[in-house]
Amino acid sequence: MSSALDEDTRQTLDAGRETAGAMLRSAQKDLQKVFIVFLVGFIGSFYALRLYIWEFLRNVTEARMSAVTAEELQIIAQTPFDVILLQAKIGLVTGIIMAIPVFIYFSRDALEERGWWPSSPVARWKIAAGGLLSVTLFIAGLVYGYVVFFPVMFSFLANNAISAGFRPTYSIVLWAQFIFLLTLSFGIAAQLPLAMSALSYTEIVPYETFRDRWRYAAVAMVAAGALFTPPDPFTQLMWAAPMLVLYGFSLYLSKLVVTAKRGSERLDVWTAAGRHWNVIAGIGVVGALLVYGFYAYGGLALANDLLARLGSSRRFLEPGSTLPVARTVALAVWASIGALLAGAVGFMYYVYAELDAAVDPVTVGEPTEIDLGELDADGIRAAPPEAFADLSEEEALTMANEAMDDDRKEKAGAILDRFDEAEERRAAESDGDGDSSSGSDAPQSTTEELGDRASRAGGTFLDEFTGGEADEDDVGGYYTDVAFILDSLTSRAFRIAAVFGIVLASTFGWLYTGGIGRVFEQFLSQLPDQVTAADRIEVVALHPMEALIFEVKFSTLIAVLVTAPIVAYYAWPALRERGFVRGNRNVIFGWVAALVVGLLGGFALGYTTVAPTVISYLVAEGVRAEMVIAYRITNFFWLIFFTTAGIGLLTDVPVLMLLLNTAGVSYRSMRGRWREVTVGVLAFAAVATPADVMTMFLVTIPLMVAYGVGIAVLFVVTLGGRRDLSGRDSADSEASADAEV
Template identity: 55%
Template sequence: MASALDEDTQQSLAEGRESAKAFLRSVQKDLQKVFVVFLLGFLATFWALRVYVWDFLFAVTQANMSPEVAAASDVIATTPFEVILLQAKIGLIVGVIFAIPPFIYVARDELRARGAWPQSPVPRWKLAGIALLGFGLFGVGVAYGIYAFFPIMFSFLAGFGLEAGLQPTYGIVMWTEFIVFLSLSFGLAGQMPLLITGLSYSGIVQYETFRDKWRYAVVAIFVFGALFSPPDPFTQLMWAFPLIALYGFSLYLAKLVVTAKRSSDRIDVLGAARNHWNVVGGAAVLGGGIVYAFYEYGGRSAVNDLLRLVGSDWRFLEPGAGLGTDPATAAGIYAVAWAIAFVAVATLWAVYADLDTTSAGYQYGDPAAIDVSELDAAGVRAAPDDAFAEMDEEESLALAQAAIDDDEPEKAQAILDRFDAVHDGDGDGGEADPDADATGSGGGGAGGAGGDGLMGTVQDRTSRASSTFLSELTDGDEDEAEDDIGGYYKDLKFIFDSLRSRSFRLVAVFGGVMAAAFTWLYLGGLATVRNDLESRVPAEIEGGINIITLHPVEALIFMVKFSVLLGIVAVFPVALYYAWPALRERGFVAGRIWTVYLWTGALFAGLIGGFAIGYSYIAPGIIGWLVTDAKLANMIITYQVSDFLWLVIYTTVGIGFLADIPIAMLLLNNAGIPYRVFRNRWREVTVGILLFAAVFTPADVITMILATLPLMAAYGVGVGVLFLVTFGGRRNLSPPSELVGR
């Protein structure tokens, strides 16, 4: 049997296997020691989880909860072996992590012999210091998450669940993963100073990039917090503010190390403190004064009252309560400590303020690193050739087009001239062609012919580049390429271009409906729906349905998904309204714009009618039947919130969607899609339904099938209705559109 790998590849793999075997044989005598470390880590973790960690994490979960909420919350195991398997998995991971350092240590000689051991000129004590700093920052991040973030977050999640009629009963696996992953995210976020400083020092990313793009970093932090933390503003601020402060501190460290690298004699801590002695001295007075005012003028009592108001058990004690000294001496110690801290911060600021970052070559040591897009027309002409030598034609066209979009035709012309001069070798790179300059100036001044000429130049080059790309894909036959594509690309591009100017309105409609739906659910709509549906089930089991949240944010995730679904439904008729002229021009549909109103009204009526029938009869009937069946079997009725709510959605809104399918098929037939298309394209429709069910249903095959079969049945009903209305396709409601004839 022939191998799929060539002879050289097989030889390389064989050599790799032999090297691995030789490597393991050489360290075999020490592998027992590594295994002992792994086993100790595994057993210690398993024992710690069993004896201490679970109780500690549960105490953290309930730390900020009210007594009523804490009594209602719990952590459960949903399978018999779930707890012990989870402990074993965590123990294995920790054991492997513990075993990696000793394994690397015992294999250092073999790694060095094979050239895999780093030969770093950095002293070991510096490497050890960096490692300790990394572990320390990681520990600080994890500690912040455990002792500050999680208590407040779990209190909010459990309280919100109880208000919505959902029992905060977390599955131990989901609960543990939630805590571990968020703790790791805080720990990794704590590595930000090392990451930014290392990238800046190595030159991989310039310090100025981190400094100038701080606004993007702030937005990214808030967006990440909005996605991965509860929608409570206070919780999001608890996530964002420490990271923003850490980003600022990272910029400070990066500036220090970069400045030290560029000019080692420019950092003078004592000199900076002397230059700003008034600020440093004022900071010392301010730090001590704050402590004095806090204890002398009722600050401690006010803060304790505030903590009591928010339900926290934390309190500020009398000065000296934990030191064994009198209050006056303790207050003095506190004042000195805070004064020293303020002096340290002021000194850091003084060093930062005295750093001169305007020396030659500071920002752009490499001429090729100049950002041409930031220059004006004169700057483009004066830029060195290196700035254009590494540039390709596509990049120059993009820069020129961006300049045109910014109403800077002179700059666009200068970019093209400099690019041609450098790559064609017909100029020294310092000056552009006078004729070209005149053309560019004329374009900039008059905005007439010069601008058109420049646009023509850019368009010609772009057309040439696109033609080259297309010929590469089609062996030079562009007509054949267009036939292969079938013209659909141009049609779709034309339609999407017609929506581009309306994109803000579409996003506004989507965001408004999504925000309104989420706000309604968040402010009590979820509890209202649950209580109303429960009141419709048979009287003998009323109040007997217990809905739990196995994952801490399970209810919030459902609310987001449902809100997004409503936003998509709401934006569809708006997008159809704006795209209708383009659809009609390209032959996708037939009819005037008022047809959109007919579509919207008919589909909305079908959706509301189906929803009303489902909410009034189908959903209560199905839920009542399921609950009654479980009750007759003497079972405790406990449903997971996502399963229960999706069942409600499928039996209410889903009925409306099913009713809309035949209606939409009639409307499409009236718009020019003939009956034979619906009859002959049932396979494509089936695949589309399966994809829809895979995306918008829970990760359950049975649920996916239950969602797919009704949709396919509704499509079959629609085909049957069209058969009757169109007399078997012999008399469609409208003539076929141009699209069908292609």
Template identity: 60%
Template sequence: MSSALDEDTKQTLAAGRETAGAMLRAAQKDLQKVFIVFLFGFLGTFYALSLYVWEFLKGVTKAKMDATTEGALDIIAQTPFDVLLLQAKIALVVGILFAIPPFIYFSRDALKARNMWPKSPVAPWKLALIGLTMLLLFAGGVAYGYLVFFPFTFEFLARSAYNAGFDPKYSIVKWSQFIFLLTVSFGLASQLPLAVTGLSYTEIVPYELFRDKWRHAIVGIFAVGALFTPPDPFTQIMWAVPVISLYAFSLYLARVVVTAKRGSEKIALKATATEQWNLLAGTGGVGGLLVYAFYEYGGVELANEALVVAESEYRFLMPGSEAVLGGFVIGGTIFALVLGLAYLVFRDIQEIERTQIGVGDPTKLDLSSLDASGIRAAPPEAFADREENEIMALASAAIDDGDREKAQALIDRFDSAEADREAAEAEAEESDGLEDRATRASGAFFDELTGGETDEDDIGGYYKDIAFIVDSITSRAFWIIGWFMFVLATTFGWLYSGGIKVVYDNFLGRLPSSVTPDEVWSVITLHPMEALVLEVKFSTILAAFATLPLLAYFAWPALRERNIVMRHRSTIFLWVGALGAGLFGGLALGYTHIAPTVITFLVEDALAADMIISYRITNFFWLVFFTTAGIGLLADVPILMVLLNSEGITFDVMWNRWREITVVILALAAVFTPASITTMFLVTIPLMVAYGVGLGVLFVITFGGRRNLAPARRILE
């Protein structure tokens, strides 16, 4: 394996190992202290989970549930070791996180010797303030999750599953993973103000990029929310709205610090507060009076009535004493003062941008009004289109004013801009040369592959066919995607609004009375999102099947023009009719006879042995799906093979390509079936049997391939 690594990689790995060894040696005498910290974090977390955390999380989970839903929900352990191992894993992670800071601190001598210990020009109190801010933001994000998001989300998920006829029996492992993942997501999302401000201040990412790409940021926030939250609009909005609000606040903070940096000392917080003391005093007074009026003139009663209408369990409480009321009034006053000061700072920023920095356009930056620090902090766009004569004139004026540092900063920034411009031009020329060489190389490759020609029997022809067909489809992408989304949304809406319960109850009614579900048989959800995810998956599958005829309808003219199919587009109606009849016929057979027979066979012995049966919702419904719709799909395989033969794909091609067909079916089964190799083969084997039946039918129809239903077209041999 080491021979596959280049010399630089080997040296990097060796340096890393040597650094790690030096850190261990440097901290060796203090490893006992590090271990004590680890042990404190491990044992504290382990016993805290056992004594307090699980009950607290259960309380958060059931906080908004009605009595019926709360009684149906249980947190279960699937194995005897689930709880113990889960507590140990969580405690181990927390213990390691506790031990990392002291270990790094005790090994600082080894890091300093290798110039790896940070030398921050920032004062220690500023670093402490940043760390405290990070902790407060993280705590705020987590508090929102536990006070608002989790109670409403779990109530929504559990009620949806219960109303559909399922029992929400959450596995403690999956339930805790769901909670901890969302906890981390809220905590990290709450760091947006610091991240955006820091990146903008250091100009790693310009503030203008955050400001101009706010639409992309909102789309990205919803996309990230879709990964962490259940697949429904309600919870995604509950996740995204506070994060978007944080992004807006982050833009404000970034604008303050960037403008202060670029405008040097133009923003003086103390001077602003001193000059506008009367306005700030009035704002604070109004804030305090509003809080006092809220508690003294019926605001509490009105707010509580609104909470009752909203079916919320939260209520505003009256202060227990005049001192508490006075504290609330002081808090309202301080909050109003902070808002007023923020507004005044924002107004100063707008004035600076209007008079000195240009209205958000770096190319209009007035360089003559900036000092040396402002010149160095100016964005690169301010120097991109400047002429050398203009920069030299500004530098000369700075020298005349005795500011040689500003003159040097102007020349340095202009030289840097010139170097960047020349590098961009060279890169563009090199890119054009590489594109030409790539084009020639690809042409030579296809010439070698096809013998110098690209006719109707080589790979070049197939590539052109595929490109031509794809182009014809993409021109109608709006209709295809629109239809797909319409079917998906309609199916999901029907399932979510009670359709899945209708199907479930109807299916149970078809089972024999001897195995009719009662208190010993239930379908459970082990993960909070399991029922919703199943509905989304089923809706997606149905939408994909419903979109295939439309896709074929739009692709058919291109297929016919490239001589892949023979007949006119009206043939699609024959295809849809034949395949639809096979699908629905097989579905009806499976739903009325095969699926109930399979379920009965599986549960009879267990019920006879007085066992309690709890099927996981995904396993139960995929079993029903494969024994109903799966029968229809199997019936469609021979029908599809006959239709393809009538369009020019010969019996010999299908006979010779059975290995490739097997690989494709295995790949599709691995993607679209539950994560089990058994299920994958349970799908693949019946499909290959159906493919064999189709070959047998074609063998009879085509007299062993000697007389196909249509003349052979140019299909891969």
């Protein structure tokens, strides 16, 4: 059997294995030293966790909590091995991280043979400086996380759980994993200035890309804040705001290094600084005077008073209070540091200004130097032919793709047209030189490739998968239908999103302000007295964000259920045009009434009978044995939902199928597309339920059983598909069914 990997991939893997083997052979005699470093990291972190870090993390968690909240907070071990296994895992990771640099150093001979090890002292100095800067930035990210972000976030999460009537009883594993995940995210995020400046300097990612795509970066940072932080605006802003400021600083730093690289060939750095030495020195003197004035004329007292008003216990210290020198000497030291920092800022500013001025602009009148990427569609059409003379097919395709990604389809078409003209001109010149055979194939293939890309520019994203075909019997037919229906909803997207957002925010606000606790108390009142008399049923949060995650998921589910009829109402004309439904879309109102009746009926049955019976059966033995029953928020409330509203949703499945049949969706169509329904139900269960495979199937199986009941009911009502509740005759029904299945 031939390999599934291409030749380049196999060669790359072989080279990687060979390099790894060479590194192991090169460091073989020093592997004991590498292992000793690993062992030091493993044992050191193991005991550091036991002696210092657990207490430190607990103090950080409780730093901004009130005494009552801190007393309610508990950190527990669920199994006898939780703590020691967690310490061992952290120790392993720490030991490996510490051992990797040592291993790379001892295997430098193998890396030197392949040219991967710096040979000059300058290169080594740059790597050392980059490594030191990376560590400094990582530590700065950790300081922000542990001093500012973590205390505020944990106080908010604990108070939210307590206000809802639950006890923040964090599992030490989940709590530690949550902290270390956020720690890593802050440390990595702090590397942004170094990463952006390095990528810009090496031109792997040009500085102009970071500059022009800043909106995408801002959206990505806000999305990361929503992923890593609780879903309240305050903590998300605490995450996103420093990131946006850091991105702006990184962008400016990238501009500095790129300008320095481009201008250093024309101007020496020290020469540029020498032209403004007096101004730079003056800025340094001003910096020294500002520091001196801060300490000598009441600035220290004002700063400490402001910190006290803000509720912070931290204070600025007097000069010399932490140094073994007199106050005058310490003041001189701090003033000197201020002078150096201010002078460095002035140095960087004037050097950058000189280097920027030294970079020659594009010479006017040289068409080959025109930056086509900066032009619009009219500029592309007006550009002289010489600007496209040396343009390769890869460059043209890249520029066209970038224009299309920026939703500038007219510019993409103009680039392709001008490239085709340039190709024809080159082909004609080759024909004139008697070498037409060598240049004829490339223009044709390039034109076909770019033309195919351009032809899809006016289509939909789904056309990329379907090839433009609309056959109802293949996957392309489904995608075409979906694209057509989604396009019909575009004009109503704002109303749909507004309804979804209002319902989501209202439901979340009700749960967040204590609604979830009131639901719990009301539900307990439905249980038998022998179950609740001992007050042994307790709901706890094992993860710091468990209550909020449940509130967000439940709110999203309610918003989806409320918004679905509105989406169906606005999509009805498109569904009717594609042959999925028949009749007037006002029948949606009758549908909603029927489904609400079924939902309320099932909910009443579940709330009064099914849920109390199930819960009583599950907890009876534990109560009888005088155990303390502590359920997780997620598991307990999803159990309540599935045994109450879930009964109503199961009831609505056959009802909805009957309603769809009255709208023209045939029995055979619903029977033939059970696979698509199963995939959709699985996707819904994966998103809406806890992250557990068993729970996902416990939701999917009843829903598919209800779907099967609906198929059976339709079989009886429609006489096996020979009649249709929509009023169509049997011939039309059969033809429609054959076309849809």
